Each structure stands twice: as C-alpha cells, then as structure tokens.
C-alpha cells in the first residue's frame with residue numbers, strides 16, 4: 001500500500017476520531033446517571049461446582065410473600081422486616097411478611113451455622129421450587145431459599161444492626177433479580193451507595209434510587 005493512500009485514509013478518519021475522543025472525555029448525561037445492573041436472572045441454580053448452590057431469579061409477579069422461618073433470631077427477623085418494609089415497600093413491589101408457607105410464598109428465609117462455605121448469606125432456587133421463564137427469558141422462581149450463615153467466620157455480617165440490615169437488604173435484592181453493583185477496587189462495577197454492593201457488612205443498608213428504578217421498570 002502506498003504511503004499517500006494511508007495518509008488519505010487517516011485524513012478521512014480524523015474528524016471521526018476527534019468525535020470519538022470527545023465522547024470519551026465528556027460522557028453524555030444519560031451515561032453519567034446510569035447506575036447498577038438491570039434486573040434479571042443470573043447463574044445456573046444447579047451448578048455442582050458452586051457450593052452453596054446459589055442463583056439470582058426474578059419474582060413471578062410484583063407481589064412478594066416472604067416467609068420468616070422459626071430459625072431466625074429476633075434480631076435477624078427485625079433486620080429482615082426493616083429491609084422489607086423500608087427498602088422494598090416504597091417500590092412498586094407489594095411485600096408481605098408471612099409465618100406460614102403457602103402456594104404464594106416467594107421466599108423462605110432460614111438461618112443456621114452452615115459451616116465454612118464462603119458465604120454469609122445467599123439465595124437459591126432449588127430444583128423442587130415452582131419456576132419457569134418469563135417473556136424476557138428470565139428465570140422466575142417461587143419459594144426461593146434465602147439463607148443466613150451463622151458460622152462464626154461470618155459473625156461480622158451479623159454483629160450489629162447496620163450489618164444485619166445490609167445483608168438482609170442485599171439478599172432480598174437477589175430474590176427480586178437485583179445483581180451486584182461491584183465494589184471497586186475489590187470487584188468491577190459502578191460505584192454507588194447501595195446494599196447491592198458486595199462484602200460491605202457495615203455498609204449501605206438501603207437500595208440506591210437506580211435499584212428502585214430497575215424494580216419499578218420491570219414488566220411483570
């Protein structure tokens with residue numbers, strides 16, 4: 001290829017390159033205000049390599065019936081109640097605290113010492129739970145298991161009210177299809193004050209307004 005041809009091509013591309021560079025330096029307002037991943041289902045629920053088994057699913061509708069298991073301490077039940085009614089009730093979700101498992105139960109919450117499995121809390125859609133795929137191709141699940149691990153290794157997540165509210169808000173988020181925002185530099189993802197950050201036991205106890213927008217925008 002002749003050098004002059006290359007030069008011509010470069011001159012033709014120069015305005016485009018300048019435009020691209022200016023976009024990088026000055027993000028559009030839409031890009032600047034975007035926060036957090038959208039709602040969806042994530043991970044296979046039956047991956048034998050993942051212990052404990054865990055996955056994120058969406059609800060089957062916008063009514064969320066949460067069963068408070070008898071294994072929950074008064075402190076954990078209180079944190080769960082606060083998260084449910086302070087963080088999720090203000091959304092378009094209609095939330096219910098329940099003490100019996102029925103055909104409409106969406107989440108079953110229990111706690112015990114599950115050993116050193118690397119997780120203070122997690123959510124899973126077990127094989128026997130009612131489940132399917134909605135029109136967006138997302139897995140919905142009822143009777144999702146939400147577990148709090150009382151093993152001493154994870155005591156920091158349950159040591160005080162703020163930590164308990166964070167972990168309750170976080171795991172409830174997974175039951176409606178919210179995913180992690182990340183927590184740079186520990187993990188990649190946008191930065192925001194939200195309980196959907198990972199591994200911040202003393203950290204935000206509430207959803208970010210963008211999380212609420214994602215919940216309200218979901219087409220149930």
Ligand SMILES: [Zn+2]
Nearest residue numbers: 170174180198
């Ligand atoms: Zn999580």
